Amino acid sequence: MASSLTKDSVQPGTPGSGKTFFGHPRGLATLFMTEMWERFSYYGMRALLPLYLVAPAGLHLDAATATAIYSVYLSLVYLLALPGGWFADRVLGPRRTVAVAGTVIMLGHLTLALPNAGTFYAGLGLVAIGSGLLKANISTMVGHLYDGPDDPRRDGGFTIFYIGINLGAFAAPLVIGTIGQKVNWHLGFALAALGMALGLAQFLLGTRHLSPRSNVVPTPLSDREKAATLRKAALWAAVAVVFYAVVGFSGAYTLNWVMVPIIVAGLVIPVVVLARIKRDKELDPTEQSRMSAYIWFFVAAAVFWMIYDQGGSTLSIFADGRAENSIFGWHFPVSWYQSVNPVMIMAFAPVFAALWLALARRGKEPGTATKFALGLILVGASFFLFLAPLSIAEGGHKAAALWLVAIYFVQTVGELLLSPVGLSVTTKMAPAKYASQMMGVWFLAVTAGDATTGLLGVAGVNLDKMGIVALEATLAVVAGAAVWIYRNKVKQLMGDVN
Secondary structure (H helix, E strand, C coil): CHHHEECCCCCCCCCCCCCEECCEECHHHHHHHHHHHHHHHHHHHHHHHHHHHHCCCCCCCCHHHHHHHHHHHHHHHHHCHHHHHHHHHHHHCHHHHHHHHHHHHHHHHHHHCCCCHHHHHHHHHHHHHHHHHHHHHHHHHHHHCCCCCCCCCHHHHHHHHHHHHHHHHHHHHHHHHHHHHHCCHHHHHHHHHHHHHHHHHHHHHHHHHCCHHHHCCCCCCCHHHHHHHHHHHHHHHHHHHHHHHHHHHHCCCCCHHHHHHHHHHHHHHHHHHHHHHHCCCCCCHHHHHHHHHHHHHHHHHHHHHHHHHHHCCHHHHHHHHHEECEECCEECCHHHHHHHHHHHHHHHHHHHHHHHHHHHHCCCCCCHHHHHHHHHHHHHHHHHHHHHHHHHHHCCCCEEHHHHHHHHHHHHHHHHHHHHHHHHHHHHHCCHHHCCCHHHHHHHHHHHHHHHHHHHHHCCCCCCCHHHHHHHHHHHHHHHHHHHHCHHHHHHHHCCCC
16 A cells, blocks of 8 residues: 555644645555455454354354354444443543454454354454444544544545445455365454454554544543442453353353343343433434434334345355355355445445435435435345245255345445435434434444344244245335335424435
């Protein structure tokens, strides 16, 4: 990336030297590369995870259990983004929190690389904790590079950063997935650790180019608060240790003793957080109204992610056993399907951005509720499309790879309609009191969706059966239709937010 740094002039207050990264503060290169390598490790491990869980040479679990573990893991990652933001705000600051996060993620992948089922689950926990710490803070540091929200380079900087995410996500299944499936599962997980190590090294070497603000703890805990927090943490840790020791020694322990509490937390915490904000008497009537509208978007997003994230579990496990994973006679590893979405995102995101701009100039850009409705209907349509390869497989044949590519394509279009819009509307509708917390609240929609999938898996529901797939597809389409029907009411609640 050094070759792309030029001697352009920079605005006052930009961190680092006079060099820039594509006209942006040089610190963006550091964060771009850090996030690219972190996503490389994360998505590489994700591509392997469900396949390893069902593989005879892996943990050899049934599809429902594997989907439950995968979904609970994703739910935990997004659930931990909220305390990850709190930890940076109150304890270490974003920069040191990201350094700690990268170290924890790397250790997690190394633990996954050990050929032992017990350490494997410990490794998943470490990666989830590290990802939660990192996810909440690295984007914050991108924002610190610019001179406030009105800096004209800000949106472009986040766009470049987003490209780094998708580059890592695209390359990971091709590299880590191939090594894991074709050579050795644990070598694949070790390669994910190497990716995170490269990202961490890049971050530590480039921290001098970051804004000084990223090293500040915005609202540090007082000594009294630190002592109280440590006491509470120690108490809950002791309760957990004693509880699981009793369960373990009694011989009653199963994996559900860990998964079910996480699922319950993933379903209850989003409701509690939204209810707490909605019932806050300090919010003015406009903020209260916007929160009522936001609940519509939150529930819609939870339904969307419940189906969308099965692209890495239900669809992947289906492809592993019942799809012909070849195109024109060229065979490829199942994990490669996970590269389809990021390459399509990179291809179509600029198209959608240009489309919304062109429609806005004519006064015809669809509203937020309309975009959400279309996103939900499309993710539902993708599962209606899934019925075709399922039917082919039930007939004793292997489904063509292009069926799965088509499903991922429809889901990607739905994502582009809902995800960026959701991020934007979250920042626009956030009450002033909760401005810094609302992005974590948005991530809780992903938590709720994945926790629902995990609950179905724990209950033993096989999610690649035609009946349940049709039911999920119908739920998404009905939810999309409801948002569409009530779009004017939602718009009224949003007030002057577009």
